[in-house]
Amino acid sequence: MREKPAVIIGAGPAGLAAGYEFVCRGRFPVILERASTVGGISRTESYRDFLFDIGGHRFFTRNEEIRQLWEDMLGGDFLTVDRLSRIYYRGKLFNYPLRPVNALRNLGPLESLRVVLSYCRAGLFPKPREDNFEEWVVNRFGERLYKTFFKTYTEKVWGIPCHEIGADWAAQRIKGLSLLVAVSNALFGGQQAKSLIEQFSYPRLGPGMMWQRFRERIEAAGGEVRLQSEVSALHHHDSNIKAVEYTTAAGVQNLCGDSYISSMPLPGLVRLFKPRAPADVLAAAGRLAFRSFIIVVLVIDREELFPDQWLYIHSPKVKVGRVQNFKNWSRFMVPEPGRTSIGLEYFCNEHDATWELSDESLVELATREMEEMGFGPASLVSDSHVVRESHAYPVYDAGYRENLETVRRYLDRFVNLQTVGRNGMHRYNNMDHAMQTGILAARNFSGETHDIWTVNEEKSYLEEARAAEETPAIQEKILERAFARMDKFAFAVAVGAVCGILVISATLWIISRGGDVLNSHLRLLAQYFIGYTVTVRGGFIAFAYTFFWGFLFGWLFAYLRNLFLAIYLYRIKRKAEMLSLKDFFDNY
Numbered sequence: 001m002r003e004k005p006a007v008i009i010g011a012g013p014a015g016l017a018a019g020y021e022f023v024c025r026g027r028f029p030v031i032l033e034r035a036s037t038v039g040g041i042s043r044t045e046s047y048r049d050f051l052f053d054i055g056g057h058r059f060f061t062r063n064e065e066i067r068q069l070w071e072d073m074l075g076g077d078f079l080t081v082d083r084l085s086r087i088y089y090r091g092k093l094f095n096y097p098l099r100p101v102n103a104l105r106n107l108g109p110l111e112s113l114r115v116v117l118s119y120c121r122a123g124l125f126p127k128p129r130e131d132n133f134e135e136w137v138v139n140r141f142g143e144r145l146y147k148t149f150f151k152t153y154t155e156k157v158w159g160i161p162c163h164e165i166g167a168d169w170a171a172q173r174i175k176g177l178s179l180l181v182a183v184s185n186a187l188f189g190g191q192q193a194k195s196l197i198e199q200f201s202y203p204r205l206g207p208g209m210m211w212q213r214f215r216e217r218i219e220a221a222g223g224e225v226r227l228q229s230e231v232s233a234l235h236h237h238d239s240n241i242k243a244v245e246y247t248t249a250a251g252v253q254n255l256c257g258d259s260y261i262s263s264m265p266l267p268g269l270v271r272l273f274k275p276r277a278p279a280d281v282l283a284a285a286g287r288l289a290f291r292s293f294i295i296v297v298l299v300i301d302r303e304e305l306f307p308d309q310w311l312y313i314h315s316p317k318v319k320v321g322r323v324q325n326f327k328n329w330s331r332f333m334v335p336e337p338g339r340t341s342i343g344l345e346y347f348c349n350e351h352d353a354t355w356e357l358s359d360e361s362l363v364e365l366a367t368r369e370m371e372e373m374g375f376g377p378a379s380l381v382s383d384s385h386v387v388r389e390s391h392a393y394p395v396y397d398a399g400y401r402e403n404l405e406t407v408r409r410y411l412d413r414f415v416n417l418q419t420v421g422r423n424g425m426h427r428y429n430n431m432d433h434a435m436q437t438g439i440l441a442a443r444n445f446s447g448e449t450h451d452i453w454t455v456n457e458e459k460s461y462l463e464e465a466r467a468a469e470e471t472p473a474i475q476e477k478i479l480e481r482a483f484a485r486m487d488k489f490a491f492a493v494a495v496g497a498v499c500g501i502l503v504i505s506a507t508l509w510i511i512s513r514g515g516d517v518l519n520s521h522l523r524l525l526a527q528y529f530i531g532y533t534v535t536v537r538g539g540f541i542a543f544a545y546t547f548f549w550g551f552l553f554g555w556l557f558a559y560l561r562n563l564f565l566a567i568y569l570y571r572i573k574r575k576a577e578m579l580s581l582k583d584f585f586d587n588y
């Protein structure tokens with residue numbers, strides 16, 4: 001008889017990683033997936049042989065175990081892509097982080113001057129409070145840069161004004177920004193920062209290829225992935241999940257497992273409990289919100305449109321938030337080299353006006369906006385396809401923490417259930433973090449004890465922890481010393497004293513040698529030090545003079561050194577924050 005399976009809800013990155021970990025440990029997982037394909041939000045869709053993601057999916061991780069796993073799965077099918085993604089604003093393409101020449105050319109001298117002035121103003125007169133995203137950005141980059149590069153796009157993505165987005169939310173997404181790390185990256189050319197900016201990995205046939213491989217490996221090792229199997233109930237008793245009910249084309253089925261992992265969105269999961277979850281838990285789960293996403297794929301009869309993998313559309317004149325150009329991710333994403341497929345991404349809420357537009361209207365909107373932005377006339381569009389994703393982004397609104405706590409407290413009662421992944425934890429987990437939570441959950445069911453909720457919260461976890469502890473430690477020590485503030489007074493006294501001692505010693509040495517003291521070159525010092533003679537008394541006079549000037553020079557040197565260092569560190573920190581904001585955009 002076969003053992004009771006480990007039941008996993010969802011065959012996205014988290015569920016598949018959990019399933020793979022189970023088979024590697026000799027356990028029998030059954031993954032139930034509602035969709036007809038694996039990969040969840042990270043799947044690859046295919047339309048008439050044009051392949052596309054639900055938003056472009058970069059493979060990037062700081063976790064060595066996950067990186068290795070990706071490599072093992074795909075080997076030579078894992079491409080390294082040189083990244084190009086610019087900002088479209090007022091008909092121009094801006095590099096990000098901003099490059100002075102590119103920005104000056106695109107903005108023009110007058111607007112550039114305004115940007116610089118507002119940047120300086122923000123530095124000199126920062127807003128006293130940083131309660132929201134708007135204040136956070138304005139304090140760092142100035143009002144004009146904020147309006148040009150952050151406001152419109154962020155509001156398109158989240159559908160709420162920037163002053164309603166909490167600063168802690170921004171800070172959470174711009175984490176890991178220690179000044180030392182920033183300086184270390186600037187000086188030693190941090191590997192992670194470099195790769196994050198310039199390159200990423202991508203499967204030859206899109207991310208779906210990765211998840212298909214996971215599926216194959218799981219099945220080859222005896223596990224099961226059941227597609228078109230939507231979990232519709234969780235039966236529980238005595239703090240234990242006893243069975244799940246799932247619906248397929250053949251009807252409703254039951255599956256009894258001994259351990260359960262769920263990666264489906266939390267509100268949906270809580271609604272499936274039988275007996276029902278308490279009313280306050282259901283209400284809290286119902287208040288967990290999600291931002292939705294629509295991608296309109298247009299097939300264009302043109303070989304090249306733009307060289308970027310994607311463009312951020314910061315122009316307020318169009319609704320589209322981002323435009324993907326899939327052949328620039330991998331040329332294998334399009335079946336014919338003479339054609340291009342672009343994906344226009346619209347951020348919306350489920351059932352709002354954009355969501356409710358018919359596919360035809362969405363294609364019409366996308367085509368019109370593509371034309372307005374100057375990417376080509378509507379006549380070039382030869383085909384189109386629309387995909388909607390209702391649970392694209394967990395929303396971190398004012399009440400989400402409390403609601404999540406209520407739901408977690410309820411779920412924690414069940415000894416054989418763990419929730420993982422992005423929507424399963426209502427957290428911005430990217431693919432790597434989603435996978436990591438799945439793997440750790442599977443390990444927990446094998447007797448290990450990991451706190452899944454610390455993944456993607458603190459750097460101090462697994463490989464990240466080790467890397468952070470080992471590598472930069474030496475650099476940090478060097479930097480801490482090199483960049484420590486100089487004590488102006490102490491340095492001035494030291495320089496003054498050394499200079500004074502040198503002169504007095506030289507004077508005494510000449511005197512002690514005897515001979516033609518009057519012809520000594522030292523005597524010339526009298527031109528600068530009034531009253532100086534090559535005598536013991538003169539030596540003390542020279543000591544007083546040189547101490548005074550040495551003190552002055554030392555103090556000035558220390559002052560200027562501290563000042564330049566402060567400016568240098570400030571610049572590096574701002575630059576690092578700029579880069580993190582790039583990451584902040586990317587992670588959507």
Ligand SMILES: Cc1cc2nc3c(=O)[nH]c(=O)nc-3n(C[C@H](O)[C@H](O)[C@H](O)COP(=O)(O)OP(=O)(O)OC[C@H]3O[C@@H](n4cnc5c(N)ncnc54)[C@H](O)[C@@H]3O)c2cc1C
Nearest residue numbers: 010012013014034040041055057058231264421422430431
């Ligand atoms: C536009 C966009 C761009 C992104 N870009 C990147 C990127 O560049 N790099 C990156 O690392 N990450 C990116 N992400 C994040 C990435 O998509 C997610 O981190 C990842 O897909 C989360 O995996 P998951 O397994 O937790 O959840 P999901 O991918 O959501 O998988 C959950 C699965 O559960 C299934 N399910 C739901 N309900 C049921 C049910 N009742 N019964 C059975 N199955 C069910 C769903 O069908 C789905 O397949 C992006 C996300 C978005 C929205």
